[in-house]
Amino acid sequence: MTHWLLEPLAYSFMVRGLLASLLVGTVCAVLGTYVVVKGMAFFGDALAHAILPGVAVAYLARWPLFAGALVTGVIAAVGIGTLTRRGHLKEDTATGIIFSGAFALGIALLSTVETYSVDLTHFLFGNVLGVSTADLWLTAGLGGLVLLLVAAFYKEFLVLAFDPVLARMLRLPTTLLHYLLLVMLAVTVVVSLQTVGVALMVAMLVTPAATAYILTRRMPAMMGLAALFGSLSAVAGLYLSFYVNVASGPAAVLVCTVLFLVALLLSPRRGLVWEWARRR
Amino acid sequence: MNRCEVLRVEEVTAGYDNTAALERVSFSVFGGEQVAVVGPNGAGKSTLFKVIAGLLPLRVGRVRVMGCDPHREPVEISYVTQQGEVDFSFPVTAADVVMMGRIGRMGWLRWPSRQDREVVRRALAQVGIQDLADRQIGELSGGQQQRVFIARALAQEAEILLMDEPFAGVDATSEQAILDLLERFKEGGITILLSTHDLNLAADRFDRVLLLNREVIAYGPPQEVFCPDVLHRAYGGQLAVWEHERGLVMLGDGHCSMGEEVAR
Numbered sequence: 001m002t003h004w005l006l007e008p009l010a011y012s013f014m015v016r017g018l019l020a021s022l023l024v025g026t027v028c029a030v031l032g033t034y035v036v037v038k039g040m041a042f043f044g045d046a047l048a049h050a051i052l053p054g055v056a057v058a059y060l061a062r063w064p065l066f067a068g069a070l071v072t073g074v075i076a077a078v079g080i081g082t083l084t085r086r087g088h089l090k091e092d093t094a095t096g097i098i099f100s101g102a103f104a105l106g107i108a109l110l111s112t113v114e115t116y117s118v119d120l121t122h123f124l125f126g127n128v129l130g131v132s133t134a135d136l137w138l139t140a141g142l143g144g145l146v147l148l149l150v151a152a153f154y155k156e157f158l159v160l161a162f163d164p165v166l167a168r169m170l171r172l173p174t175t176l177l178h179y180l181l182l183v184m185l186a187v188t189v190v191v192s193l194q195t196v197g198v199a200l201m202v203a204m205l206v207t208p209a210a211t212a213y214i215l216t217r218r219m220p221a222m223m224g225l226a227a228l229f230g231s232l233s234a235v236a237g238l239y240l241s242f243y244v245n246v247a248s249g250p251a252a253v254l255v256c257t258v259l260f261l262v263a264l265l266l267s268p269r270r271g272l273v274w275e276w277a278r279r280r
Numbered sequence: 281m282n283r284c285e286v287l288r289v290e291e292v293t294a295g296y297d298n299t300a301a302l303e304r305v306s307f308s309v310f311g312g313e314q315v316a317v318v319g320p321n322g323a324g325k326s327t328l329f330k331v332i333a334g335l336l337p338l339r340v341g342r343v344r345v346m347g348c349d350p351h352r353e354p355v356e357i358s359y360v361t362q363q364g365e366v367d368f369s370f371p372v373t374a375a376d377v378v379m380m381g382r383i384g385r386m387g388w389l390r391w392p393s394r395q396d397r398e399v400v401r402r403a404l405a406q407v408g409i410q411d412l413a414d415r416q417i418g419e420l421s422g423g424q425q426q427r428v429f430i431a432r433a434l435a436q437e438a439e440i441l442l443m444d445e446p447f448a449g450v451d452a453t454s455e456q457a458i459l460d461l462l463e464r465f466k467e468g469g470i471t472i473l474l475s476t477h478d479l480n481l482a483a484d485r486f487d488r489v490l491l492l493n494r495e496v497i498a499y500g501p502p503q504e505v506f507c508p509d510v511l512h513r514a515y516g517g518q519l520a521v522w523e524h525e526r527g528l529v530m531l532g533d534g535h536c537s538m539g540e541e542v543a544r
Contacts, residue, residue, distance in 0.1 A: 037370055152389055159380045163366050166432075168335055170384040171354045213371060217416035222371050 008242045016136050017128040021234035021252070023136075024195040025204065027143040029230030030150055030223050031188045032209035034181060037219075038161050041206045042092055043080065046099030048189045048201035050076035052106025055123055055193065060109060066138055069193055073186030076102060081182045126197030126249040128238055139191045146184050146191075150223075157181060158219060195234065196249045204230060207256040211263045214270055229259050286311045286440060286471050287332065292341035294331050300339070301327040303495045309471060309488075311439075314462060316482035316502075317475040319492035320518050325475040326362065328492065329442045332473070333359045345440065354384070358433035360443045363426060368418040374428045375413040378403050381435035403431040406464070408457045423454025430458065441465070443474040447481070459485065479506065479519075479530040506530070 008014040035044045051073045058068025080098050084091040110120050122130070131139075150157070160167045160177050167174050189201055196204050212225035237252025244251075265273050287309040295301035301324040309315055317325050330336035332343055334350030334357075345355040358381065381403075382396045392400075404410045407427040412420060417428065426446055433441055447455055462485065465472055473490075476482055482489050483502040491497040491505050497514040498505045508521050511530070521530050 037367075155380070155383050155386070155391075156388075158372070158376075159383055162370050162372060162377070163380065165335065165359070165361055165365065166380060169333060169357070169359050172383075217371055218373055218376065219371050 005239075008239065013129050013131070014238070014242065016131045016133065017238050017248070018235060020128055020131045020136055020139055020195050021238050021248075022231045023139050023143045024192045025208070025231030025234030025252075026227040027146055027188050028192055028196075028201075028204040029208040029212075029226035030147060031185060032205035032207075032230070033212070033219065033223050033226055034157065034161060035185070035205050036209040036213055040185075041202060043084075043095060044185060044189070044205045045202035046080060046095045047073065047076055047186060048198050049106075050080070050099045050102040051186075051189060051193070052123060052198055053102050053109060054106075056106045056109035059119065060113065065193070066135075066190065069190040070187065072102075073190045074183055077182040077186040078179060081179060122197070123193070124197050124199040125247055126193065126195050126200075128195045128234075128248045129241070131194055135194055139194075142187050142191045146187055149180070149184055153177065153180070196252065200249055200253045203253040203256055204234070207253070207260050208233065211256070211260040214260075214263045214267045217269075229256065233259065284311055285309070286346050287473075288344045289328075289332065290342050290344075292331060292343060293339045294327060294336055294341075295324075295339070296327075301494065302331065304341070305492070305496050306341075307490060307496060307499045309473065311471055312466065312469040313487045314466065314472040314474070314485070315488045315490055316486040317473055317490045317492060318477070318479055318482050318514075319497070320515050323493045323514070325492060326444055329359065329444050329473070329475065333357055333442060335359075356439040358436040358438040358441055360426075360429045360433050360441070360446060362444045363422060363449055368425065370417065372417055373414050374404065374409065374417060374420065374424075374431075375400055377417055377428050378432045378435050381432040384436065399435050399437070400431075403434040404428075406434060407431045407461060421451060421454070423450040423457075426450050427454055427457060430461065438470075440471045440473070443472065445475055445477070447476055447478060479511075483530075 009018065032044075035041060051069045054068040054070075054072025055065055056068075057063075058065050076098070080095050083094045083098065089097075106123075107120065110116055110123070113119060156167070156172055156177055159170070160172065160174055164174060167177075188205070192201055192204060208230035209222065209226040211229050212222045216222045216225055233255040234252045236255040237248045237250075240246055240251035240255070241248035263271075265271055268274070285308050289308065290306050292305045293300050293303050301322075305324075305328065317328065319325055327336065331338060332345070332350065334343075334355065337351065343350055345357060348355050350357065378400045379392055379396065382392065382399060386392065386396060401410065401413070404413050407430050409420075409424055409427050409431070412424060417425060420428065430443070430446065433443075446458055450458070462472065462474075474486075483506050486502065488500060489502050489505040490499045491510065491514050493514045498510045511519055511521055519530060
């Protein structure tokens, strides 16, 4: 067993991949708890897709991909956030229009290059084995910053998510906190780009957090468990890609999904199996 | 009981979009008083509370809470909103919800201290649900949930407490617990504004009654406000009033859905 676990780590790209998986799995899942409790899954999905044009421009102009993704991510987060707050359209309609438009622009830009299909696949589904040392440092720095902010403003984000009226009564800067959370989400999406890719990002945000939600009744426990499930799934995906030769991003998402289904069926409090048994 | 004025509402007009839910409303409340806010559906009771809490801007007029403008400065008010305005499947326990009331006192970048935890424990005990502290909020009954939100208001340690329909959809035990609490607030000198549809309760338990129907119809001690023609001006046909040898018997709103004009 240990041999089986350690053997891949003889390759340095696997070590970097492992560290990136742990980091991304944790950061996505922790921030994902807010995505789940605030019902922002569609927003998270949209945000992930909307950064593609920035990545494409950076790629074509040979700028650092991180920078391109980060700038677009923040613009998209604030843009969608503002539009859904003040627009005349329903929230999901506005989000749908922006994200598919941006996504199309990204694909159109990438389609101008000859290596179109290979590049697009990397952006869509990630390539954890291609994580460089510099990528890893950026992931650790930005991911660490997001986790630090989650901890520092824990009680403010909690009250804003649970009871916005109380947040206003307490005279918290609710708009500022809302946008801060959106920007943190954008940063999370960007640092996860290399590992899971655009298309399946929402699964890493939502699925581990939803699994933890089924199993817990408090936010800190939900965050802890989500981080555990998220990093476990990401690492499992990495090993699956090494041994079974499936793409690591989809493999991680599949592991997440299986964990979720198991929790859904067997959770001591809300498990479907127990509910079914009680009803008999 | 301090007899100084803690709340003054002057000529307030406010509302949503182009409609005025409140028009030229004026009244004032003294420290430690318990005021019942009554009136038919759509009378502007919730709007009034939002205006006092500083959550809804005024079109005309001004509000002063202990001399401060609630729309500019933080004020000593806690506000228990109507039931069902939060997501009860949220992963928080009763104690977590009450602790949220302490955030204002804690300040930025601080975690709950032992004193905060003690305040939370005491607030839960005061509303009689200390045993339910670790239950997830959605696992509690409607009345227990209401008591959690009142405990949170207590934990805020504010001087003025606004309660919007706290008895709506609440079981008898919780209703009694809330009433007992109101008794104890009298000793504590906390000022209460409470909206309710239960006119008999308003008549029995409160120092003053504010009868509202977009404007102030009457404001004063219950015996002055609850006379048939004043009530008729507020409720029209929505309320049945009988004169009984022990006083008035009133059936309001939901109970009298046929809207017969029984009031004389």
